[in-house]
Amino acid sequence: MLTTTNDDRPGRTVGEASSAPPTEPQLNDRELLDAALGAGEGQRTASGAISVNTGAFTGRSPQDKYVVDEPGSMDAIWWGAVNQPMPEASFDHMLSDVETYLAGQQTWLQRLAVGADPIFQYPVHLTTERAWVALFARHLFIVPEAPANGRDPITVLHAPGFKADPATLGTRSSTVIALHPTRRIIVIVGTAYAGEVKKSVFTLMQYLLPKREIATMHCSANIDDSGQSTLFFGLSGTGKNTLSNDPRFRLVGDYEHGWSDNGVFNLEGGCYAKTINLSREDEPGIYAASTRAGTVLENVVLDASGNPDFDDDSLTENTRSAFSISAMPNAIASGLAPHPSRIVFLTADATGVLPPVARLSRAQAIGLFLLGFTSKVAGTERGLTEPEMTFSPAFGSPFLPLPPDRYAELLAARIEEHAP
Template sequence: MSVTTIATPFEKLNEIGLKVSNKVHYQRDPKDLAEDTVRMKEGEYNDTGALVIKTGEFTGRSPKDKFTVKDEVTENTVHWNDFNIALDEKHFFIIRDKIVHYLNELDELWIRDAYACADPAYRINIRIVNEKPWINLFSYNMFLRPTAEELKNFNAEWTILSAPGLQLDPKECGVRQGNAAVISFKHKTVLIAGTGYTGETKKGIFTVLNYILPQEQNVLSMHCSANMGKEGDTALFFGLSGTGKTTLSADPNRKLIGDDEHGWTNTGIFNFEGGCYAKTIDLSEEKEPEIFRAIRPGALVENTTFIPGTKTIDFSSKEITENTRVSYPLDFISNALEPSVGGIPKNIFFLTCDAYGVLPPISKLTPEQAMYQFISGYTAKVAGTEAGVTEPKSTFSACFGAPFLPLHPGKYAEMLGKKLNETKANVWLINTGWTGGGYGVGNRMKLSYTRAMITAALEGKLNNAEFVADPIFGVLVPTECPNVPTEILTPRNTWADKNAYDQAAKNLAAQFVTNFKKYESGVSADILAAAPKI
């Protein structure tokens, strides 16, 4: 077993009791990290050379087990709620000590220095300490990678300690169960225990940036993907998981800036990350060629199974989870933009997968409607189909990313509203969900049609189109769109039972209004007036 020579001092780790010794693998490259994983019998290669692993009990984030330390820094700044759950500082110290002790007892550790934010003006340096080499590979893929010269004087501002094999005592540690992800803004530390789900690492730093950038740097942090056209025009794609952020931003005719997390400054936008973390359920080369081809040596594939008797991944399988994923560096995408920095956005797309089949496939929003939809953050999925539940389930997630927003949603919405007024960017609502009826009756909108609608918007082909206001939601629906059948643009026309559509639309409108009540006191009358009409 070879261990990489340590080239960077680790005083801050020593100060908290972590014994950084010859057992440490520092800045291992992807090939070595994959070999370490296979050597430990924690992963295997598929037939294209990608590393395939299982994350264990947790195959997704655990929002109820994510905690923020409540202290003099955060007490009056964090918006405490079901996502921002307070933890006493004394429990932070207990958990940190337990993780340090646990890591000190291991035969090997993997440490990586990386950074977030592609714009140098906002860069934060991160040191990640891992129990598992495959989580270190995930960190290599997802964060930005310092040069050898930059590593010589690397000063880590934030530290991530990851110990998925450690089960916490809930009573002693002040947590809900044996796993926890804890953020301390005072100590600039993220603690992860009891879960091997790699996304906790990435979303921990995203949450950190969502706290720091708006307050300290006047930068709007966003849960969105972004790309750039040949003329330098930038587009943003907001949406919850499963709405198409990654798929629709990976456009062969545009440069990919990033697929998930960005900041908007006075001069443009920048990616927080150095990689992509794409869903792979039902992945095919035909539908998503860039993502499909990114599954090669260096990529990390999570919680998939093989076709029996082969090393070919069965992307249709939900045997382990529906949330199957792959992480890979941004440059695995053939048209990735480097550095991943773009100009002021000209077009902004809010993506929703409306399983009720009610919302138009494309509509234009006024600034007030944009603010209403942004604060609402709507999508609807089909929940629990394996158990026979076929009714759609609505999800409202403020700013399309509520679990990662430490500040009040109104802060991010206010910043977006100001930028929309300053830049006059076009805002479009895109329904990637059902048409011709809700789930079980209608069909999922064809990806080719969605791409055609977005392309038309990006190329200005809808600038002179005729628009008709939707009678309930008020959004402006084009009567024509290049390469899209006219009859699908107005959703009511696609339903065989028009009365059933009217009832479904009223029901969804009522859900919007009910959800928005919690924000009424903090928004303007103009935004309230953009609500659906019941």
């Protein structure tokens, strides 16, 4: 009996016999690109990138995200619409089924890391049934030169072809993104959108690092010629990536950072840029990186010559490009920056109630950080087609496992100490 994956490729049900080859060892970028193209997972562009269609899911599915209700973290989690509880017994049942399912598929392993500061770095072990997702992960996370430190790894099982049973698990649908905070396990099923891998790891880091008094931030960062750094907070689609990638500045990271006693550090090793209406003239660095060999393009339509049509939104407005930060000529290889001199909050104000620019006091800044007044941008979540006014605490509430006050407390302490 066959099921159908969300990216329109056949998958197997649990327990079905399989003659799939064994799990592939860790392959490099070129090997994964060739494997993905050879398996028909995407199309090669004229410049040697790969364009993939993620099927029904072209953005995150926040209504299908769950956090395991388990003794080690239950008293700390911000329970509610953002973090829906899943009983640990249900998680273990699903985990066993997914492990059985993946054992019958050809899978791709990657041993990566997250956290540019070695003191706060964690190993990431990914198993996926899609070669292109393994390539995506190599671009977005850190590829360590040596095995990561001895900390327990964050384990990610990615099985887009597996359909969860809502009746058994008590979930909304057959698509599930489930995080076990204490055991550091992430299980993603029923969706091929690779952004779920990236954001789930970030969510888990936002549980782990605050326990070590690190301010975790959904922001981008860059450094000017004088060595001063700037943080740009905002929901996806508000301009973090574009502003931080300004070629006049040095890029630290485009999405996720930590702020410790030592300064700011990138959590990742790559960029995940929105590409709708991307042009060489307006964003030359991102354009060049998005058209280079080996880049992963999500839901970007190709023209008859195999070139990406970045103006085509027929699949989604949330077209994306994933590439290593080393593809940006102005990037800082270490991913480290000094304590910030400036903090900018970007609000996509669909109502026009805020002034275009305002300078805030420290108290006002923390107040706005907690409110997170902004708009969700079309395409970044499933079913979102128009800008939608929202309050998103910390300018990233979908990725907060802890109450917003905890992140505000940590940020306020850093601001008070370093006075940006």
